[in-house]
Amino acid sequence: MFYGLVRSQRRALGLTQAQLSSLSGVSLPTVQLIESGRANPELATVERLLSVLGLETQFIPKKADWDFLVSCGVPLTVLQQNEKKRVLKEFPTKSRFVEEMRLALLEVCSAKDSGEDNRKLKAVAATLIALQTHYPSVYVEFSGSEKVKDLIKLKGLEKLRRIALAGLMKML
Numbered sequence: 001m002f003y004g005l006v007r008s009q010r011r012a013l014g015l016t017q018a019q020l021s022s023l024s025g026v027s028l029p030t031v032q033l034i035e036s037g038r039a040n041p042e043l044a045t046v047e048r049l050l051s052v053l054g055l056e057t058q059f060i061p062k063k064a065d066w067d068f069l070v071s072c073g074v075p076l077t078v079l080q081q082n083e084k085k086r087v088l089k090e091f092p093t094k095s096r097f098v099e100e101m102r103l104a105l106l107e108v109c110s111a112k113d114s115g116e117d118n119r120k121l122k123a124v125a126a127t128l129i130a131l132q133t134h135y136p137s138v139y140v141e142f143s144g145s146e147k148v149k150d151l152i153k154l155k156g157l158e159k160l161r162r163i164a165l166a167g168l169m170k171m172l
Contacts (some may be wrong), residue, residue: 002046003037009053010035024048061110064103066120072097073130073167074104075160076123092171098141101127109147125151126160127168134165135172 010020017035021028026045033039034049041049047057070076072092104124111117129152131139142148 001037003035003039005055006031006049006053007035009055013053015052020049020052024052061106062103064107065100066104068092068096069100069104069127071167072100072171073164073169074101074123074127075163075167076120094138094172097171098138101142105142105145105147121151122154122157122160123164125154126157127164128152129157129161130165130168135168138172 010017015023017031018028020026021031024031026041026048030039030041030045031049034041043057050056066074066076101124104120108117108121108124111120128139128142128148131142132152
């Protein structure tokens with residue numbers, strides 16, 4: 001957690017809470033609340049503290065759980081006869097599926113043109129087409145995106161759409 005990181009870095013640098021407060025310009029009570037896990041600091045406050053502690057903020061895109069999406073019907077991989085199906089730790093829900101599909105969309109829209117990325121793009125596009133035609137109440141969650149509108153225009157995805165639809169029928 002953030003508060004533990006602040007405390008451990010401060011201690012590693014041999015600083016007291018008062019010294020960290022003085023160097024960062026963040027009030028001592030705020031430093032104390034952050035280290036105790038009872039504060040909800042603004043990003044500017046976090047950045048001032050981290051700067052003194054030799055750290056920086058970084059925003060990293062969250063990756064889609066492709067195994068989960070495949071288990072929900074996204075036609076990305078075909079299991080070989082000797083492979084075992086992934087056992088899900090949770091029952092796939094519509095809300096989790098929508099969340100993971102959003103992450104997948106972000107991932108495929110920002111991906112380079114590698115073979116794996118192209119396979120993921122086609123699998124997501126086929127799933128969106130299946131949702132549009134058979135599950136419009138779920139498709140509406142994605143329909144505002146211009147990239148989605150471009151993806152559902154892709155041709156040659158009929159077989160993948162049928163595979164996606166078979167998987168979606170089990171989940172939705």
